[in-house]
Amino acid sequence: MRTWEAGAAAVADLRERRLDRRGIETVGLAEIAGRDLAEPIDAPADVPARSHATMDGYAFDAAEEYPYDLVDEPVFPDDEPPSLAAGEAVRIFTGAPLPPSANAVLKQEEATVEDGRLSGSPTTPGTYVYERASNVTEGERLFEAGERLGPKDALLLGDLGIDEVPVREPLSVGLLATGTEIHEGKHRDLDSPMLAGLVRAWGHEATYEGTVPDDFERVRDRIAEVAADHDVVMTTGGTSVGEADYVVRALADVGEVCFHRVRLRPGKPIAVAELPDAVAFAVPGKPVGAHAVTSLVARPYFTGSTSLPSVGATMAADVGISVPGFAYAVPVTLDDGTATPLGHADSSLAVYEDTFDPSVLSSSTRATRADGFVLTEDALDAGERVEVVPYPVVER
Known part of the structure; x- marks a missing residue:
């Protein structure tokens, strides 16, 4: 089992290897946000052209x-x-x-x-x-191919006299929920709308492809069908080691599993696979764990970024860990520089005592009311300075 950082790095490498499989289209500057540049851009002239x-x-x-x-x-x-x-x-x-x-x-x-x-x-x-050429020198390389553009990039491109740029077509993502309880309508599919929102916030297209019950052949066949129509297949559920968890075995039957499970809690049992014409991300079904591992491990495939800007805060309570050797994504609320672990007995959502319980927290949809999360491999002490990754960092 690899660390989640190694998983994210492997996904970023996978993106680089497959980037040129996507088509190219030309868009105006108002449409560049979240798009991947298809070709490098060098300055066509000095900016400013005169002092x-x-x-x-x-x-x-x-x-x-x-x-x-x-x-x-x-x-x-x-x-x-x-x-x-x-x-x-x-x-x-x-x-x-x-x-x-x-x-x-x-x-x-x-x-x-x-x-x-x-x-x-x-x-x-x-x-x-x-001064002339103090901003940009003619011939200077300003943007690299594969770079993900943002709204601010329209300022420099416009100043260069560039009105349109070539970008890669957005990824087409097919979302497939597994599980007999979801397929039969006994349990609501909470994950697919959340994953669709992440994919779209990252600048790509998401299509809901329905559900499939816990049957190996049906899971395998639906994955193959969705992969034939999309660049990416994203499944939810069925990634653990239970008797009815067929997704990882189905992925291995259709293509090649790059890795299964990372040292992250919640969210450990993610799997990433290369299929003949698509990439697959098999995400665990528990909602908070699904969001955490998708945001940390799958995100680089869509955005090209593994960076996690953070803000400093002071922990409001002790948080212990139960199993060493894992990174823990601890949801926290922020109030005037104080980080309160949401889910802790002293918070408004009391689902664990002093020891962080990712299994229970991963199922608690109210934990999504946190402002961000602290990544730690060690127990946290009240009064300790920590770095909080705000959720908007991983949701764009």
């Missing part, structure tokens, strides 16, 4: 000395700037291009003009100037 003022004031060559002789016509953002002779300055406004020989701007609040001559505070070259 311009970042303050209203006066432009001149700061290597010379006051006073400067003012030329008559001010420079506005849509003007072509005049040439300046030695010892000359010109009135300039924010965003206007600098004259070729100018290299500094004296802001107007620090300027004194008498009889057409300019004096002011000491100024060095580069003052209040957005």
Whole structure:
């Protein structure tokens, strides 16, 4: 059994190997969020193409000395700037291009003009100037193929004069719930809507493909059918070692299981497999465990990222662990820098005493009211500083 980090890394490698199997389409900048760039992007030109003022004031060559002789016509953002002779300055406004020989701007609040001559505070070259090519140099590599784009990337791309970019088509994900109790309507399928939301938040397409009872041949055949129609099959339930847990065996019959189980609680019995035309993620059925392991192990296949930005907090209570050698994802609520383990006897959801019980917590849907989780391999003490991974980090 591997660590969850090793599982996530293996999934990220799997993504890299299969990325070029997806088609390419061109989208406008308003549609790039969450999309995987199909080709690298190099800067087509210097940005800015010429130096311009970042303050209203006066432009001149700061290597010379006051006073400067003012030329008559001010420079506005849509003007072509005049040439300046030695010892000359010109009135300039924010965003206007600098004259070729100018290299500094004296802001107007620090300027004194008498009889057409300019004096002011000491100024060095580069003052209040957005210098040519200081933002981007022509030919510079700015985006790599496979990079997942976000809304902020539209700013740089737009500044480069790029209106459309080639991106990989989103993954098509088929969601299949297993379990006779779900297939017969005795238990509600809680996981599929949650997984569909994760897939869509990660920029891909999710389709609910229904349920299948606990029968080996039917599980195997439905997985094969869903795999024929989608890039990814995501199943729920049937991943443990019970007599009716057929999913992992079915995956091995259809394709090759990359790994089964990771050292994470809750969520341990995830399986990842490569099928002839798809990748499969077999997620355990308990809701909170399903969310935890999908967010931590499966997410890199959809987003290309294994990073987990966190915020610091102080634990409000002791939390023990029952089995060493595992990473525990402990849900917590955050209040003014204090992390309260939701599920602890001292919290609003009392499902365990001082020792974290992932088996019980994994079934508690109210645990989803937590603000994030603490990943730990060791017991936690009240007053201890911890790093909390907010749920929005793994849900986008």
